[in-house]
Amino acid sequence: MVATKIDGRAFAETVRQDVARHVAQLRSDHGVTPGLAVVLVGEDPASEVYVRNKGKQTRECGMASFEHKLDAATSEAELLGLIDRLNADPSVHGILVQLPLPLHIESNKILNAIDPAKDVDGFHISNVGLLGTGQKAMVPCTPLGCLMLLRHHHGKLDGLNAVVLGRSNIVGKPMAQLLLRDNCTVTIAHSHSRDLESIVRSADIVIVAVGRPEILTGDWIRPGATVIDVGINRIERDGKTKLVGDVHFDSAADMAGAITPVPGGVGPMTIACLLANTLTACCRAKGLPEPSSLTA
Ligand SMILES: NC(=O)C1=CN([C@@H]2O[C@H](COP(=O)(O)OP(=O)(O)OC[C@H]3O[C@@H](n4cnc5c(N)ncnc54)[C@H](OP(=O)(O)O)[C@@H]3O)[C@@H](O)[C@H]2O)C=CC1
Numbered sequence: 001m002v003a004t005k006i007d008g009r010a011f012a013e014t015v016r017q018d019v020a021r022h023v024a025q026l027r028s029d030h031g032v033t034p035g036l037a038v039v040l041v042g043e044d045p046a047s048e049v050y051v052r053n054k055g056k057q058t059r060e061c062g063m064a065s066f067e068h069k070l071d072a073a074t075s076e077a078e079l080l081g082l083i084d085r086l087n088a089d090p091s092v093h094g095i096l097v098q099l100p101l102p103l104h105i106e107s108n109k110i111l112n113a114i115d116p117a118k119d120v121d122g123f124h125i126s127n128v129g130l131l132g133t134g135q136k137a138m139v140p141c142t143p144l145g146c147l148m149l150l151r152h153h154h155g156k157l158d159g160l161n162a163v164v165l166g167r168s169n170i171v172g173k174p175m176a177q178l179l180l181r182d183n184c185t186v187t188i189a190h191s192h193s194r195d196l197e198s199i200v201r202s203a204d205i206v207i208v209a210v211g212r213p214e215i216l217t218g219d220w221i222r223p224g225a226t227v228i229d230v231g232i233n234r235i236e237r238d239g240k241t242k243l244v245g246d247v248h249f250d251s252a253a254d255m256a257g258a259i260t261p262v263p264g265g266v267g268p269m270t271i272a273c274l275l276a277n278t279l280t281a282c283c284r285a286k287g288l289p290e291p292s293s294l295t296a
């Protein structure tokens with residue numbers, strides 16, 4: 001392995017400490033406690049683990065955590081009713097509805113019902129539009145976490161060629177917007193892209209969010225490039241369940257200059273950024289200065 005391993009777990013810990021410090025200050029100076037509501041519909045085991053982790057880390061940072069677990073058969077109207085109550089609740093500064101939602105619920109309708117000021121996922125169309133036009137937005141947690149890791153590793157990203165593999169609304173597209181804002185030359189590739197190999201080889205930075213286990217191998221990577229692996233895939237290997245990314249770590253680490261592992265890379269940063277966004281949303285709601293190190 002020649003690449004530097006980018007330790008997302010350690011960096012996320014420093015972000016959480018930063019959040020906790022600001023939260024303690026908010027309480028002592030203003031008597032305010034930021035609150036995050038997480039809504040889970042149905043019983044996906046992986047989602048339950050994430051939601052539990054989010055709740056635990058929220059409380060560890062000194063914030064209030066409100067968990068709403070709803071039956072898989074919950075109707076769209078009932079879920080909209082809950083969102084209305086959370087929008088109106090002054091102790092809730094951030095609302096996250098865990099995706100994916102059951103098929104009988106229209107995700108966009110739910111996401112757009114969340115008060116944009118409480119939209120800590122940054123998925124509401126207003127926040128998408130604000131980000132795309134360079135205005136102050138709530139920024140999606142996973143891309144924000146990737147950006148923090150990249151800035152920490154590179155300093156300035158100015159002029160670098162960045163390739164984003166994947167064009168989802170939750171990772172690929174907002175990631176591309178953030179890189180563009182940091183003056184990268186951005187290419188977005190997807191399942192219809194031709195000659196992916198040469199696109200990837202042009203990249204100084206490659207962000208992989210396709211949801212296919214170990215699809216990107218070292219032979220495609222430009223020597224010295226930075227590789228950010230967003231993928232979370234649970235696979236069976238040697239009779240055991242294993243968590244792997246969208247990047248084949250061992251071969252990629254022989255080519256790349258720096259690389260994030262899975263687990264321990266982007267995943268922990270996503271949760272840390274969710275906490276940071278909740279703090280930011282609370283500061284904005286109260287008209288207080290927001291911690292600049294925790295926003296994009
Ligand atoms: N670490 C974290 O915090 C998070 C991790 N994830 C993980 O990131 C991965 C991506 O998630 P998400 O963005 O939601 O996934 P989606 O399934 O919504 O999007 C996948 C994207 O990858 C593209 N794609 C699929 N196959 C290929 C291929 N063979 N070659 C090129 N492009 C391809 C798709 O193209 P097309 O549009 O043409 O279909 C699509 O744009 C998943 O593994 C997910 O679990 C997601 C969120 C947070």
Ligand SMILES: Nc1nc(=O)c2c([nH]1)NC[C@@H]1CN(c3ccc(C(=O)N[C@@H](CCC(=O)O)C(=O)O)cc3)C=[N+]21
Pocket residue numbers: 049050096097098099100121141142232243262263264265266267268270271
């Ligand atoms: N509204 C919404 N917002 C999200 O941000 C959101 C979502 N829905 N649905 C699902 C995806 C996925 N996601 C992850 C968060 C943390 C880890 C994480 O902490 N991963 C650990 C490993 C955890 C494990 O062992 O399972 C790691 O990579 O080290 C992974 C994935 C957020 N998502």
